[in-house]
Amino acid sequence: MASLLNLLYQCGDSFAFLVLSALGLAVIFGMMGVINLAHGEFIMCGAMVTVSVARLGLPLPVAIACGALVAGVIGIVLERLVIRHLYGRPLDSIVATWGISLIATQGTLILVGSSLPGVGTPFTSVSLGGNSYPVYRLLLIAVAVALLGALYLLFNVTRYGTVARATIALPHMAEALGVDTGRVYSLTFGLGAALAGLTGGLYAPTMTIVPTMGGTFLMEAFATVVIGGTDVFIGTAPAAAVLGVVKALATSWEGQLIGQVALLVAVIAMVRVLPRGVSGWLLQERG
Amino acid sequence: MWRLLEGPQTLGRGRWFWTGFVVCLGIAAGYPVFVDGYTVGNTVYFFDWVFMALGLCLIWGYGGALSFGQTAFFGLSGYGYGVLTTDFGAAHGFTLLALLLSVGLAAAFAALLGYFLFFGRISGVFLGIVTLSVTLVCERFMSQTAGPEWHVGAARLNGYNGMNAMPPLTLPWSGGDIVLFPDIGLYYLVLALLVLVYLALRMLVNSRFGNVLVAIRENPERAEMLGYDVRLYQLAAFVIGSALAGLSGALYTSWGQYITPSSMGLNAAALPIVWVAVGGRHDLTATLVGTLVVLAGFQALTIYGSQYALVVMGALLVATVLLAPRGLVAGPVEALLRRRRPGSAR
Numbered sequence: 264m265a266s267l268l269n270l271l272y273q274c275g276d277s278f279a280f281l282v283l284s285a286l287g288l289a290v291i292f293g294m295m296g297v298i299n300l301a302h303g304e305f306i307m308c309g310a311m312v313t314v315s316v317a318r319l320g321l322p323l324p325v326a327i328a329c330g331a332l333v334a335g336v337i338g339i340v341l342e343r344l345v346i347r348h349l350y351g352r353p354l355d356s357i358v359a360t361w362g363i364s365l366i367a368t369q370g371t372l373i374l375v376g377s378s379l380p381g382v383g384t385p386f387t388s389v390s391l392g393g394n395s396y397p398v399y400r401l402l403l404i405a406v407a408v409a410l411l412g413a414l415y416l417l418f419n420v421t422r423y424g425t426v427a428r429a430t431i432a433l434p435h436m437a438e439a440l441g442v443d444t445g446r447v448y449s450l451t452f453g454l455g456a457a458l459a460g461l462t463g464g465l466y467a468p469t470m471t472i473v474p475t476m477g478g479t480f481l482m483e484a485f486a487t488v489v490i491g492g493t494d495v496f497i498g499t500a501p502a503a504a505v506l507g508v509v510k511a512l513a514t515s516w517e518g519q520l521i522g523q524v525a526l527l528v529a530v531i532a533m534v535r536v537l538p539r540g541v542s543g544w545l546l547q548e549r550g
Numbered sequence: 551m552w553r554l555l556e557g558p559q560t561l562g563r564g565r566w567f568w569t570g571f572v573v574c575l576g577i578a579a580g581y582p583v584f585v586d587g588y589t590v591g592n593t594v595y596f597f598d599w600v601f602m603a604l605g606l607c608l609i610w611g612y613g614g615a616l617s618f619g620q621t622a623f624f625g626l627s628g629y630g631y632g633v634l635t636t637d638f639g640a641a642h643g644f645t646l647l648a649l650l651l652s653v654g655l656a657a658a659f660a661a662l663l664g665y666f667l668f669f670g671r672i673s674g675v676f677l678g679i680v681t682l683s684v685t686l687v688c689e690r691f692m693s694q695t696a697g698p699e700w701h702v703g704a705a706r707l708n709g710y711n712g713m714n715a716m717p718p719l720t721l722p723w724s725g726g727d728i729v730l731f732p733d734i735g736l737y738y739l740v741l742a743l744l745v746l747v748y749l750a751l752r753m754l755v756n757s758r759f760g761n762v763l764v765a766i767r768e769n770p771e772r773a774e775m776l777g778y779d780v781r782l783y784q785l786a787a788f789v790i791g792s793a794l795a796g797l798s799g800a801l802y803t804s805w806g807q808y809i810t811p812s813s814m815g816l817n818a819a820a821l822p823i824v825w826v827a828v829g830g831r832h833d834l835t836a837t838l839v840g841t842l843v844v845l846a847g848f849q850a851l852t853i854y855g856s857q858y859a860l861v862v863m864g865a866l867l868v869a870t871v872l873l874a875p876r877g878l879v880a881g882p883v884e885a886l887l888r889r890r891r892p893g894s895a896r
Contacts, residue, residue: 298675348872353675354616358827359871361618365820365864369857478816482686485679489672520694527687530680531663535670 269394273515276400277522278507279407282500283466284480285487286410287459289499292488294431294451296353297346300360302459302484303477304367309334309460310467310476311375317382317467327464331457338456342449350448364477371474379472403465410458411500418495427451482523486530492540501541506530555749557756559612559764561833561883578741582734591732591805596845597740598801603825603841604751604834605794611831612755613787614767616674619681620795620822622688623656625814627796628803629692630655632713635804636705640729643722649800656796657789664788668781685814692811712810719804732805740801747794751834754790763787795822817860821848824863828870830880840879 288302299305309330316326341363349356386398418424429437430447438444462480470476486506491498509529514522537544556563562571582590602620609617630652638644663684667677696709707713719730719739730736754760766773766780774780803809812818829840844866851859874881 292675296675298679300679345868345872352875354678355871355875357616357675357678358823359868361820361823362864362867362871365817365867366861367864368817369860369864372857373855373861475816478686481816482683485683489676489680520690523687523690527683530683531666534672534676534680535666 270511270515272394272396272401273511274508275404277510277514278503279400279404281483281487281503281507281510282407282411283403283462284484285491285499285503286414286495287455287457287462288484289488289491289495290414290458291452291455293493293495293498294427294455295350295448296493297349297356297452298353298360298488299452299455300357301341301364301367303479303481304364304371305334305338305456305459305477306463306466306480307368307371307474307477308337309463310470310472311371311379311463312460313464313467314379314382314472318380323382323385323468327461327467330464330467331461334460334463335453335457338459339449339453341456342452346452347445347448368474368477375474377473381470381472382468384468399468406465410461411496415496423447423450483526486526489530490533490537490540492542492544494542494546497545498540498542501545505541554753554756556752559755559760560752560835561880561887562835575745579738582737587733590734590737592849594732594737594740595802595805596842597737597744598798598805599822599825599845600744600798600838600841601747601801602795602798602822603829603837604747605791605798606822606826607791607831607834607837608751608755608794609787609791610826611833611837612760612763612767613784613791614674614770615668615784615788616678617681617788617791618678618819618823619683619685620792621814621819622681622685623660623792623795624799624802624818625685625688625692625809625811626659627652627656627799628809628813629707629713630796631800631803632716632809633702633705635716636713637703640717640720641727643720643727645717645719645804646721649719649797649804652800653793653796656799657793660789660792661785664785664792668785668788671781682819685819686816689811689814692814710811712808712812714808716803716807718807730804736805743797747797748834748838755834759783759786820860820867821863824867828866828878830877830883832876833880836877836880836883840877843879 284306287305288299291297291299291302309327311330312333313323313326313330316329317323321329345359345363346356349359384397384399386402388395388397389401416424418428426437426442427447427450429440430442430444434444437447463476470479487499487502490506491500491502506526506529510522510526513525539547556567581593602624606617606620609615609620631648634648634651635645638648663681667680672680692707692712693710695707696711698706700707700709705713717729718732719736721728721730721735721739728735730739755763762773762778762783765776766778766783770780799809799813802813825841825844826837828844829838830836844863848859848863851862870878876884
């Protein structure tokens, strides 16, 4: 019973990590067809802003919000300066964002130094069935689920969501109906960057803050987006659930690294079976 | 067969180009006489990387399949060479066999991975991030092999510090093996290999295979409708290009007598992309020239610290993609040719 509970916690923890790693990347890819290789650097940016603000004495939730906000603003600026010129050239945009990632990582290393002092993990642990679980990580699972719900509402209930989905479906038609598609793309890229910043802020108390920390999230984010396909809700979420179980099982069997290797093997095998990702497969099944 | 040395898929043809080629080759052949041993060894180091760049040029520039994970094959082959030569020694020219075996290992791994990727028909962007994930996982795997339980025969993998002290290449010779330390001997061997690979690739891309590959890059659906198996052609290009990355890896390992996991990391993986994109990925000669220039520039900048050099590399990549998407070498040359011969661009 205790080990079952433990496994359930592991799965939930992996699921949260995968969802939070991938959300920003998935929103930008799903809406704009651009893979943002600077995704990890937005996460790093969010984490750095979060610890800096938290060390000023502000409460952690405020600090995390600041991290997301700063990452989002940088995202919008970047979209205006670089990404805007590369729509319709997905391969070039991925290469350009890699250049940005190099500049950001090494620039941070030069300006900030090799590491920032972190902040402690808030809350303690709860004891359940003989094992103790850190409350903060349980909270992260809840936040991951809540974020998925919030994004669903954002894209399906608000005016921005409707306009954004219209822009994705038929950009010229949306433009003809008076939608400023350029602004929609800017906001969407900013949203993706802000989500990445939020992830950085959320995980900041649990990690060491170094300029290359974005790389820690990168592989998990790629795996989830490749398996998920273009739709955040019927792609990313189920992909994260499946991969979360794979990763948790492999990790509890042989440790962290084997968990990642299993993740990669699962991705390559699933790509062979479902070339268009979970969402492509589900959409095909549906009609 | 020699007619394939020039054709529609390569820039540079006619008497002037080949005169220039022979002059360059002559300069390269005479070069070691005029400079000191360190510079010769350093030039060999540059040459070692060019194979990987030419391989990526074939996969990405000609085949249109973006592979971000060429460093995985580089590292695999490098470790392969290290393990083989540490376990079996360097006697009787075994190092050359080890070189071939490690390149074969890289090619076999590329064939396996490529089968899943190309036969799964994953699209361009995904191909990039899956291959990048592969090289990142390889780096993490090798980084944690510090313990004594990680060994192949007598060869310890040594985790983050990597393997070192493997023997350099040796040529079996009647009066005792010739050891090729990074000096004039190795220089001529690698230069000969480079010329051979460059000319062979020129012939490959101008052959029927190369034309089909370019057709696939331009429009995969149309190529498929014409009856070509897109998956097989792309897989073949991927395996050849990855074998060249493996050749770079084995040569690099024998050159410096060390290999570390960071050769497969994120920064290492970015560099081949920079060389090929900046030179001009659609042409072998542009890639060759661009790679050598960028490598030399990178090394000159490293004097100020490698993080500054990497910032410049990133900026160079962004600027190339935005301002000269066909490359800083190939772009101007193509524009010039178009002006001189209107109507017959490229």
